[in-house]
Amino acid sequence: MKHRGRGLAAIEYPTGMNQGGDPSQAWVKIKPDGRVDVFAGTVDLGQGSKTVHTQIVADTLGVPYETVNMDVSNTDSSPLCTGTFASRGTFIGGLAVLKAAKKAKEKMLEIAGQAMEIAPADLDVEDGVVFVKGSPDKKMTVGEVSAAATWGFGELITGTGAHLKAYSMPDPDTGVCDPDHAISYAACVVDVEVDDETGTVTVLSMVQAYDVGHAINPTLVEGQIEGGAMMGLGLGLLEASYPHYPSTEGRGGEFGAYLMPGLPDFPEITSVIVENPSADGPFGAKAIGEMANNAQGPAICAAIHDAVGVWVPQQPATPERVLRALHAKATGAGEPRRDGKTVIFDEDVSVMTLADESSVFRDVIGV
């Protein structure tokens, strides 16, 4: 028989390498025709970081997005980036390109000021046009300014920028430190159907709300939410490098021998972007990359419990694990042990059961 259930999970996730100390640098220059080149070491893994950085540079400089080219191709022309991990690309890499673009903008206005014989402070840029504040008819295109820099003044319009949060060492006793740039949040609701004969769990729908600060590109944010959901589905229901962990038997060495979700497994999905901007992020952004696969697994386990009243405290919740839990419930063995006011679940896998009596692990929790 099939049973339906709903589960909720809520999570948070930090931006940037834990404890900091992970710089990113960037360099912006403007060609004589006004096209903009951005050099940074921030690798694009397919998630669209080049696109997001290009958007940040375009708006900071005041030029059309289409006129900005981003080059992350090699370590000779691109300055240092610690790497694309730790959900740091948009925030730290983004701040580096933003600062570089600001410097380039200052230089551009300085050149335009000389060409137009106006103080740079009285100028601004929008849509690729430098204009006098208050009298927008007095203007030069960015291309004209850059040509003037090149052929008239013998200058290069350029700017560099970098972002670094100093490394913060945790206190070894308390853990006190300042380890991150911002915290993103998410909540995930899944509706499942559990077949009590086969143990199969099918996720029918998934509704998720993500606070990413300000969404620099909502389409790419949704791409991360949906891609992460797919991965979370794998974590929650299917994937295991060691299906009989800790034994190493049964490892899959090819995609055909390793269960991952495919598009037919993908439920109806609704993504809500909540914007609670970070005071420090580029245009208020926080991060989205990594957190996107963290909430689905526990939400699925909560939904399984709601559907059939059993707990699967191991990921993935395979049909075998669900059936074993259903069997334990049917034989009355699935209930937690109560000891006074303490309710103890999962005793069968606990170190209190499995580690030697002398093991220091047994002292940590003590129940």
Added chain:
Amino acid sequence: MKAVGARLPRYDGLAHVTGRTQYVADWSAPGMLACKGLRSPHHSARIVSIDTSRAEAHPGVRGVVTCKDIPKNVVGHLEALGVPADEPYFADGEVRYKGQLIAGVAAIDEATATAALDLIDVVYEERTPFLDIRKAFDPDAPKITEKGNVFFYDPYDHRKVTKGDVDAAFEKADVIVKGSYRPSAIEQAPIEPQGCLVVPESDGRLTVYTCTQAMYFTMGVLAEHLQRTPGSLKLVGGTVGGGFGGKVDSASEPCAALLALKTRKPVRWIFTREEEMLCGSVRASWHVEMADAISKDGWLLGRKVLTLHDAGAYTRFSSYGATKHSFHLAGAYTVPALRTRAYVVWSNHVPTTAMRGFGVTSASFAIEMQMTRGAHVLGMDPWEYRLKNANRPGDLMPTRKVLEDPSTIDTIQACAKAVGHPLSATYAEMKNEGRSGEWLPDHLRDQAADAKLGDPQGAAR
């Protein structure tokens, strides 16, 4: 038009989906040799001897490298942060996991290189592997290192977070809920496997075409292995066919670079899917035991956590991951009293590394299972139990960092609205703002009480 906030298409998306993007495996160079690696068939063994002479004499083979050929074999990815280097690039005297790299061969084509691997004679003396991390301190457990099976965080053998008066919280609690959570190791499973092409240039530099997620990181590690200046290397990449954390460790580059230097030819090494999945690092398996002290009206008063992180055979980024894990053991909620202990345990599994959500995925799983179970034991709505304990502006994280812009309340309310979950008026109208009135109970009144460094009372526990 403003670009920020606009739904612009992905800069390089069309090229990706029409197969026009060039990845490392699409590149080649004149005279290029193919590289293959010999890997351990055992989880744990002493290496008695390695003889490469038959392979070197094989027609079409241009070079063979082992631990004897690498200028610096043991390089740590996080040495700059004080994490000692413990992993040899080529196995030296022992293997600690099935799939560990022992030797590299460069030959005129892949088939010749693969055939030559069978001609490398290695004599092993097998040992009993250590696989169940829960038994790391058991007297009869096999030892991974001479010092034992647990990473040392100076001055303790675990990462601690100690906050508030945990014993008082558990004393005061009406209910204590305890569970054990075991999320699995999984593959990063990018479509593009690990790989690189190393080209020796006429000026003596090496150009390294690579799929790394972190070009400068890889450049630093590679320069150390080769004992060359980073400036003598040019890494080319920046476009990656999926990483998810699995392309931060340096995998193919040092071997291919050594063979390129030895043969003075371009050398390309692209992992097979089998190598990528069985020998490349995976997300770790974790074991998390958590006990929550809860009042009968649904306040989280305190939490104790024991975490065991299965690092596999070497440390890589595991000590970093377990620290990050420790800092997020309160989740999206404010827990005034915490005592957490996270152990990084070595085993004879394949070394684990970063993967999307590194360290926190396991914390989120354990915490959210605890929240669902806690609400169930109390007979409370799991949505309202979460909202009641939600982070609020001004609250302190486990690290005592002040939260400026938390969104537990906003994201849960947004989900409730989207699915039509009925919240009682108190929770439907709850505002994401600093604590006052009923949302400022006594136990959250002085969250910073023990925020000073080196709290002696906390440290003693």
